[in-house]
Amino acid sequence: MADQRSRSSLLHDFATWQPVLRLLWDGGEQEQAAHSVRFAGRVGRGSWSLPRRRQSPGPGRAALADDMRDEMKAVERVQRALADAGVDDVAFTAEISPGGKAGLRLFGASPAVEPGLGNPHPGTLILVEDAVPRPWLHLPDPVPGAVPAPSADPALLERTLRERLPEAVGATEAEIAAAESRLGVALPEELKALYRVTRARWEDHVDDHSAAQRECVAVGCELFALDGLYIAEASSRHCLWKFAAMEAVVTPPDAAVQGVVGSPGWIVFGDNGGGDRLAVDLTPGPRGHTGQIIILSHEENIGACLVADSLTDLVMRRSSERHGGGADGDRPPAVAHVNIRSLPSIEAAAHPGLEVLHIGAWEAEPLSLAPVMELPRLRTLVAYPGTLADPLEIAGLSALEFLELGPDEWRVLLDAGAVPRSLSAAAITVHGTRDPRPIVGIANELLALWDRPRIIQTVLEGDLEPMARG
Known part of the structure; x- marks a missing residue:
């Protein structure tokens, strides 16, 4: 020990x-x-x-x-x-x-254990150094036919903002070029037009404390300074493994926004005042427009919502009537919950596209994993203590990257030498006020299997x- x-x-x-x-x-x-x-x-x-x-x-x-x-x-x-x-x-x-x-x-x-959530038991164990859940590796799909919205009008945008912000200090072409070089992407024309009117630096306001508020009203959001622009790639959206492993990338064919965690084409330029970030989307969904405005909720781990078809629409207060994305009603869900209030069986959850299976509170006989044994994409399994008829069935799930079980189920797998070696991360579900010592003992046994730093x-x-x- x-x-x-x-x-x-x-x-x-x-x-x-x-x-x-x-x-x-x-x-x-x-x-x-x-x-x-x-x-x-x-x-x-x-x-x-x-x-x-x-x-x-x-x-x-x-x-x-x-x-x-x-x-x-x-x-x-x-x-x-x-x-x-x-x-x-x-x-x-x-x-x-x-x-x-x-x-x-x-x-x-x-360094191999994420923080616990307010209790004395260990958080998620990172078994493979620097591993991230699969959705965080998913890049947006190319949409060759995507074009800017008809409403995109850089000249109208710039003219309107100059009328609203006559005293603003705009960015020079050299400053815009420097921002593009730092980001590694060319700024769309609408975004360039915005920053030519105001570069949104606090020091430009001098002693005018209401200038930032006027800027917010003029643009429609809390505008970031030109040198504060950033790319909302997946790595910018931090999420604990146990929550991230429960997500799945889904982009229906009629979606305006792709259901990815992040994208090299999401240029964040502002905030709605509540912690949600606004971005110009250069990698739209199948029914989206290049340069549309999306919002990334701080309460969501994946995806974004459509706000406006163009930056011009945002400034002119014209909201989009299209939807951003969502579940594909023609296909079974990639994330399935089996419990007393959701799906009634594992058979009901099983289909070739299933990626995440969560078995929750269960009052009937323990369940067999046989219906999902051959599923090629099943990468996450969470099973509440006592819900599995035979924990050793887990050994047959060859694609698992995340597994969360109760201490007794982990004990069965450890004693049988049946812990799946495909795992990148693992967690131990503990209900009630169990003594942390044996839980830490199980955690250290799992970490030792991957030669990771122990607790x-x-x-x-x-x-x-x-x-x-x-």
Whole structure:
């Protein structure tokens, strides 16, 4: 086991953790006299999750910072140690005896493990270094017949913006050429016309604090400076593996926008004020126009929505009546959910184009994977604990790149030497408040199969009695 005694740093000093442990021990006061108590949690630089019941603020009153003052004070010491060590967060488990003897186990970060989602268990294991889910490798398809929309009118666009922004400082041709060189793509004529009117630099506004707002109103979005333009390739759309692996690229034949994660032809030039990015689309869908305006939602991992057929339409407040994309109603979905509220069986999900199978809450007999064993594109399987009749069937799924199972199912595969070697990433589903130690043990066994850096466990020991009340 990747285990070691305490190391020399504030994070690995028992005194750093003593206030947190005291807080948790006091919260379990009724049980202390009878037996040892065990706790598990996670502390990050900006947040924490502790197994502690907080007192209700009472009817008609919201919770206040004062209600959590003791908890915040205890956690602050650990957060300072995290910052000092250059670590984002740390998970822990602790066992405290009736007499106050405490054993603390810290689970260190590994470059091969994504952060957990607020609990003390490991996040997704990256088994192949720098691996990304298949949708993040999918480039847009060529659309040879795509042309600009009839409404695209660079001259009208420039004239309108000069009327709306008479004091704006425009970009020079040399500055536009420099932006094209940096991006590695020629800017469409409409985008050039926009930046010839205003290069949108904050310093150009001098002391006119309302200039940026006038610019926003004139264009129809929060405009990025010319040197802030960027290409929304897939790598710019960060997503945790366990969520990214659930996506699939789908572009119906009547779509205006391709259902890809990102594209070398998506030039981002603004924001809608809520974190969603506007881009000029040079790689449209089968029914789209070159240079159409799309919006990339910060709440979505893939695809984009059509906003306007051209930048001219955006500035002239003419929205598009076409749709951007969506599911192809003529084909079964590439992502299937089998559970008590969705598909009633794996047979109902199986078809040659299936890429992602998610087996969720299930009340009937455990399911067999036989209906999907020969599917050539099935790359993601997520199965809630207890839903599979025979976990060893997974060994026959030769194209899997991501697999998420419960601890017991992973134990079956590990003991049989049947973990699919095609995997690039894996995750362990944990329900309830299970002890993190065996879960970390399974994670380290999986990481070892790919010779990836393990989760280091640091053991600290100390006594809480010196801080006893009174």
